[in-house]
Amino acid sequence: MSVVESLNDTMGAAFIGMAVAGFLLGLSFLQAYIYFSEQHDTLVVRSLVGLVVSFDFVHQALISHTVYYYLILNYGDPSALGLVVWSLLAEVIFNGFTAFCVQSFLTWKIWRLSNSNMWVTGVVAAxxxxxxxxxxxxxxxxxxxxxxxxxxATDLKGLSITVNAIAAAGDVLIAGILTWLLQTSKTGFQRSDTMLNKLTIFAVNTGALTSLFAVASLISILAAPNTFIYITFFFCMGRLYTNSLLASLNARKKIRNGGDNVHTTTGHNFSFQSKSFTKPSSFISFGSKRQQEISIQIDTTQELRAQDYSRSCTMSKQNEEYELGGSSTGNISRADIDSTVDIPVLPSEAHFNAV
Known part of the structure; x- marks a missing residue:
């Protein structure tokens, strides 16, 4: 193999990986800015986002030093190409920190969605x-x-293959379990099902890209062990974890708004007849004396009891908006509503917070 071909497969591949990782780092910073500007999560989640973005920045600095060392500082010195610079080894640790933080967050989501299922969560955590x-x-x-x-190549090839294999398996398993938990939570109510379908797409995307790059890195190690082609994919994996996490966190408001735009309930229309009204100040305020549609937010709690079972399960309190058409300006009282209907209950709030 000529020197040019050798550089294409080694330093050329590392340079491409560094450039793509730098582009993804810019996306991470942009999404992080949007997140801290618009989202108001707990201190733990906000700290997690700050950590993974910081790890990405340090990782980018390390891989940039690696490429600078080989292509600039030791330009024209072939003997230096056989030595491993320290930054190329240290970047592996920070890549691992990013993956661990994001995967731990997703494992916590699985714990919540599965109602604290020890077996499912335990396999993922392992x-x-x-x-x-x-x-x-x-x-x-x-x-x-x-x-x-x-x-x-002699001492750590086996461990490198193991890391990529476990990473691919873990990402696929996390995406699969999140998809299963979200899809089995469907109620047949269009608004909640629409939100769950969108959350499922984000869950799949979270594991799809990282799994794809882990598999590509694994195949590259096995098929071309004497090149740096696998480094091209490995350099970018941490950025994919961060961008997947931030994309899912930033999309929550849009997903909720998308669900709010759905007003049909499994093909059935509910109508309310109104007579005289007494206006409770905590629900509705009128700015004019013309007829208008009124949206009331109703807290619903449904308790299901079965005679053939020894225990009862109480479904979570959720909020749903229903429109009352043709209401005259005046005051509203719950006692003045003629019709009584059964209102579907949405799944637990944890389902809509999953990413």
Whole structure:
């Protein structure tokens, strides 16, 4: 193999990976700015977002130093291409930190959506911890023992393959479980089902890209072990985790608004007849004396009791908006509504907060 071909497959691949990772880092910063400007999550979630963006920044600095070391500082020195610079080994650890934070957050979501199911959450947590442990072991061993790329291929090839295999398996499993939990939560009520379908798309996207890059990195290691093609994919994996997390967090308001625009309920229309009205100040205020549509937010709680079972389950309190058409200006009283209907109950709020 000529020197030019060797550089194309090694430093050329590393340069492409660094450039793509830099572009994805810019997207991460943009999404992080949108998140901190518009979202008002708990301190834990906001701290998580700050951590993963910080890890991405440090990781970008390390891989930029790697490429600068080989292509600028040691330009024209072929002997330097056989040595492993420290930043190329340290970046693995920060990539692992980002993946661990995002996967831990998704594992927590699975815990909530599965009603604290120990078995489902335990399997996912085991894969997440196994991947993180392998990444930390890889980074520490490499920094202590590895000096040349020959050492890297001899001592850590097996561990590198293991990291990518576990990462791909973990991402696929997380996306699959989130999809299953969201789809099995459907009630047949169009508004909630629309929101669940959109959340499912984000859940699949969260694991699809990272799994694809992990598999591509794994195939590259096995098919071309003497090149840096796998590094092209590995450099970008942390950015994909961060962008997937931020995209799902920033899309929650849009998903809720999309669900609010759906006003039909499984093909049935509910009508309310009104007589005289007494206006409770906590619900409605009128700015004019003309007829208008009134949206009332109703808290509903439905308790299902079955005689053949020894326990009862109470479904969660949810909010749903229903429009009352043709109301005259005046005061509204619940006692003046003639019709009584059964109002479907939405699934637990945890389903709509899943990402």
């Amino acid at each position: 894969l997440v911890l196994a991947e993180f442990g392998c990444v930390i072991a890889f980074g520490i061993i490499a920094l202590v023992r590895v000096r040349t790329f020959a050492d890297l």
